Amino acid sequence: MNKHALKDALLAALDAEINAALSSASTAHATASDANNKPENKYDTLALEAAYLAHGQSERILELQQRRIQLARWPIPVIEQDDVIRLGACITLIADDDTERTVFIAPVGGHQIESHGIKILVVSPDTPLAKVLIGKSLDDEAALTLSGRKQNWQITDIN
Template sequence: MLGRSSLSDYLFADHDTEPLVDKQLLKDALLASLDDEIASALAAAGEAQATASHGENKPENQYDTLALEAAYLAHGQSERILALQQLRIGLSKWKAPQLGDDDRVQMGACVQLLSDTDAEIHIFIAPVGGRELNLDGQRVLVVNQDAPITRRLLGLILDDEVELTLGGEARTWEVTGLY
């Protein structure tokens, strides 16, 4: 285990010690999130396949399309499963860079932001986004390289400020940590 009391302590450790962050912790949580999504998609595909092939769902007339619709749904779920599995394979091979105070925000960065109202948020820029991880009580928003927030953050350095709208609220945020 990490030997630290919380993810926050672990992610935002003293800048003068060994690597600032072992991104493997975040990557493992992201992989687990994808595994959960794949499992849900597999279950949905199984249900759709069972519905499509169930004897009671044979069409009684030309307008009875329940079995056909279920078959289309099963096919769509299969394509979704394949896409998720490909994302997972790519993520498992990806190695996030270790960043420090002198670096700029880039792909693989974990950015700590503090708002003008003292709200704090941690953003991890990864190949797979659109997720929120809660690790050891610490909320980490995971975004991909194509997210609008990523485009606003890329290239920033420690102590830079940026206007972001999060949760429907526009605020000024300061980069207070980069790992």
């Protein structure tokens, strides 16, 4: 697995999120400042709501930009098959029902990226899944309970 390509794809996904948030903020700002949206009475709050939305989008943009900077500055560590799982590891898991999942532990998570036809779930180290995986080794088992359902996974590859 080419982790540098995964990092590039994740940066591109963050760029797309930032651009979408910028567009939404621009639309909300235009709505808030449009002369046609002056309140007609005390119950007309369209402009006020748009201003709140523009402010929220601005905060979201700042957060996304900070995450992008953090990821761009992150040097991807070299992780060998016999290492324990840590930040920067790309892990292949097989569930009890033989479904396979690939997970990449990066400083910024919350995305799914496709590489060579494989869907890769990108998680940050503070997610429940990463917390279960960090410190484990090849052929270890990992169990995670989500929504009251326990899932057991066998670690079949680490890089």
